[in-house]
Amino acid sequence: MRIRYRLMLAAAVALTVSLLAVVLWPTSSVPPVVPEAPVAVAPVASAPVASSPESVPEKVAARTRAEPVLTSSEAQATVVALGPGDVAPEPEVEGAPAQENDAIAPELPQTAQWRLEKTTRITALLGRDVERLEREREDAEARGDERRSAQLQTLLVRHRARLHELREEIQELGEAAKQESSAE
Template sequence: MRIRYRLILTGAGVLVVALGAVEFWPQPEPEPLPAALLAMAVPPPPPAQPPRIVPVKAHSVAPPAPVPRQEAPQVTVARMAPEPEVPEPEVPEPEVSFPPPEDNDDIEPELPQTAQWELEKMARLAALVERDVVRLAREREDAVARGDVQRGEQIDALLQRNLGQLRELHDEVRRLAEVVNGVAPAD
């Protein structure tokens, strides 16, 4: 219950601070009117003269006539758009002659992916996975030494997955080595 009240009070405090910041935030200065518009502005009308007081007869019941209210004329400021630019007369461009297109070079055919090529590729992949296995084994030992059992289990799961990949890659390398060396694979 106390946490709810603290949250409510904290929220109310943040709201008060935000409203105070908005209230006291500096407002931008209004742009001054251009001098041309100020010169064209209509001067304000002269102040209205106070109404004359006319004595009224005592037996007359008519209310005094209302004094018309004079409002200051409103000045409308219109911003003028810049004048459109006059396009320059078109000048005919001189004709340019381009050389005839050249024939593209022929695309070289892809080199055949031989068994030797596949063997080298698989051997490289196996070396990379072996490097990851060694790194993961060190990380697992470090995590266990620190007492971080959960991280040790996570790294162990990754290590088992990489060991499975490494076994598959070694099997593929053996098979390809037999094909390259001319020995029939033993299935």
């Protein structure tokens, strides 16, 4: 019991020290680098100049002066090329009415026929799983892997029980679907 409290105390101390280290850690004097967003700038024709170590800072300084300053929202924008058949969205105009969205189709009613079809599909999938598990169990027994064989046998028992329940449910839903269709 004492060891548990000591471990909890040590964890709390370690957490406190790490939080204090993060908060009080000296910041670097170099400002963080913000990734540049692609900006369309007209190319400037210039004569090729042999690059030398002295001319590199001049080129960087000239490039930074020529590019416009981006606001934070523009710097995070992603530019995606339009593909064939794509239409560029029209810019929003202040005072213009909002664009109307397409109407959302109402959810279809979950009738007894719908539930019957859904349950039949689930039953078919579960039946395939049972067949697959039986093959895997036989393979495990052939390899002599008793542990895996026991695991698969447990899964088979559960799946077969669920299959039995679903088949009973299908019978009930079949009757309900017949009554529903005759009522219409």
